[in-house]
Amino acid sequence: MKRVIALFSVILVLNYFHKAVFCQENALSAVTGYEALQQKIQSLDSESDLLTTEIIGQSVEGRNLVAMKFSAGVFGTDDSKTKVLIFAQQHGNEQSGKEGALLLASWLLRTENQSILQNMDVAVVPQVNPDGSEANRRRNANNADLNRNHLILTEPETQALHHFFKQYLFEVTLDVHEYSPYSEEWKKYGYRKNTDVALGSCTNPSISAELRELSNTQALPYIMKHLEDMGFKSFVYCPGGPPELDYIRHSTFDINDGRQSFGIQQSFSFIQEGMNGTDMFAENIAFRARGQMEGMAALLNFVHSNAAEIKETVHRERLALFNADKTRKVSIQAIHVSDGRILRLPLFSYRSGRDTVVEVKDYRPVVRSITDAALPLGYLIPITNNELNVWANRQGLVKSALPSDKSLRYDHYFIHAIDSIDFEGDVTVDPVAELMPFKELFVPGDYVFYPASQIKGNMMAIALEPKSILGLVTYPLYSNLLVAGSFFPVIRVTEKD
Numbered sequence: 111m112k113r114v115i116a117l118f119s120v121i122l123v124l125n126y127f128h129k130a131v132f133c134q135e136n137a138l139s140a141v142t143g144y145e146a147l148q149q150k151i152q153s154l155d156s157e158s159d160l161l162t163t164e165i166i167g168q169s170v171e172g173r174n175l176v177a178m179k180f181s182a183g184v185f186g187t188d189d190s191k192t193k194v195l196i197f198a199q200q201h202g203n204e205q206s207g208k209e210g211a212l213l214l215a216s217w218l219l220r221t222e223n224q225s226i227l228q229n230m231d232v233a234v235v236p237q238v239n240p241d242g243s244e245a246n247r248r249r250n251a252n253n254a255d256l257n258r259n260h261l262i263l264t265e266p267e268t269q270a271l272h273h274f275f276k277q278y279l280f281e282v283t284l285d286v287h288e289y290s291p292y293s294e295e296w297k298k299y300g301y302r303k304n305t306d307v308a309l310g311s312c313t314n315p316s317i318s319a320e321l322r323e324l325s326n327t328q329a330l331p332y333i334m335k336h337l338e339d340m341g342f343k344s345f346v347y348c349p350g351g352p353p354e355l356d357y358i359r360h361s362t363f364d365i366n367d368g369r370q371s372f373g374i375q376q377s378f379s380f381i382q383e384g385m386n387g388t389d390m391f392a393e394n395i396a397f398r399a400r401g402q403m404e405g406m407a408a409l410l411n412f413v414h415s416n417a418a419e420i421k422e423t424v425h426r427e428r429l430a431l432f433n434a435d436k437t438r439k440v441s442i443q444a445i446h447v448s449d450g451r452i453l454r455l456p457l458f459s460y461r462s463g464r465d466t467v468v469e470v471k472d473y474r475p476v477v478r479s480i481t482d483a484a485l486p487l488g489y490l491i492p493i494t495n496n497e498l499n500v501w502a503n504r505q506g507l508v509k510s511a512l513p514s515d516k517s518l519r520y521d522h523y524f525i526h527a528i529d530s531i532d533f534e535g536d537v538t539v540d541p542v543a544e545l546m547p548f549k550e551l552f553v554p555g556d557y558v559f560y561p562a563s564q565i566k567g568n569m570m571a572i573a574l575e576p577k578s579i580l581g582l583v584t585y586p587l588y589s590n591l592l593v594a595g596s597f598f599p600v601i602r603v604t605e606k607d
């Protein structure tokens with residue numbers, strides 16, 4: 111009898127072992143690892159003349175960052191075409207973006223979809239963070255959150271992406287992510303978000319109002335309808351909550367993420383957030399990948415049908431960035447506010463096990479600027495200030511000589527004190543700064559001039575104004591730029607009245 115029990119136990123253990131190994135293998139094979147991804151891209155590339163690949167950079171651990179470039183001609187050379195950049199997996203534990211990007215690549219190469227490339231060139235970077243992906247970890251190998259790194263650009267992965275953007279000045283960008291709705295806080299609340307694919311547009315008030323309007327009234331409804339038609343629950347990206355504890359908004363207005371860092375250069379720019387598995391890895395990966403792909407494909411279809419209007423608006427707004435108009439302003443402090451609407455938020459009820467709708471009273475969909483800075487003609491950075499010049503170079507800021515046809519005025523900020531301020535739960539530095547005329551002998555050779563009339567003009571002002579709650583001084587790396595009782599090192603150059 112003992113023997114029979116022992117044998118039975120052995121079978122049970124073996125069976126358990128087999129199941130564990132099998133499930134793990136199954137899960138692993140469902141997610142494309144780095145090496146397999148390179149092979150898949152190579153084999154797609156060799157199958158079709160529409161696709162060329164480019165290595166746009168390397169990760170911290172030396173893995174290649176690859177862009178798949180789809181074009182019916184020579185990529186990026188035909189100005190009549192709208193250029194689209196889709197990038198995924200900045201966060202390594204959001205696996206479905208990469209898988210969806212691979213599905214999209216196959217979709218684009220199917221004969222019936224190739225008409226899309228008549229008026230568009232499409233670049234897809236399926237994996238911005240391969241090191242994080244291999245470890246199924248959010249951050250890169252330097253422990254940096256890449257999607258908070260687009261202003262300071264300290265990481266090779268974000269540097270590569272912005273360098274690639276600059277090469278082609280894409281008119282449309284989409285940053286693909288996943289969100290996780292399974293927190294204890296929401297469980298306690300009794301509900302959780304259950305949207306398969308959420309979509310977000312830009313919210314920073316210095317991004318073209320016209321592009322934001324076109325996103326919110328036309329592009330997002332089009333993409334969401336397509337997703338619903340294909341069997342995926344879709345809604346506008348609504349971080350925050352649970353209701354009653356925290357308000358609901360449309361994500362941050364900070365320009366340090368993928369969506370807004372390209373948006374602030376007046377791109378038609380979006381974020382897509384699929385829903386992660388409870389294991390934050392491979393659970394339900396085929397469905398998640400398909401949802402991501404359908405969202406990306408719907409954006410491409412929308413751009414294909416509205417290419418002329420999008421391209422024209424983007425170009426007009428970009429031209430305005432080159433206009434040194436004295437009335438130009440950028441928002442350096444803003445808050446989320448209500449517009450009186452009550453949000454009907456789709457949620458999953460833990461109690462009933464079904465989807466339901468909850469009315470959210472504290473809904474703040476509008477970003478209102480509370481402090482604007484007038485744009486100067488440009489900023490002067492002392493040549494001796496290594497960290498600021500390194501930053502300007504990483505951002506690829508254009509330098510020029512000081513304008514010789516205007517009578518110029520030089521001002522700089524005196525920092526009386528450094529306070530802190532609570533902006534929607536984020537405590538950030540708040541210098542008491544007073545703008546004063548520059549009284550020392552001005553030696554032009556001691557400074558590098560960065561004119562505001564460039565594609566990154568708005569970004570530069572938001573980064574360099576010391577009172578900006580999105581500025582460089584809010585990052586530990588640059589906090590030493592603020593010294594109480596001293597002048598801020600950057601000089602504002604304006605035209606004398």
Ligand SMILES: [Zn+2]
Pocket residue numbers: 200201204257287288
């Ligand atoms: Zn993410």
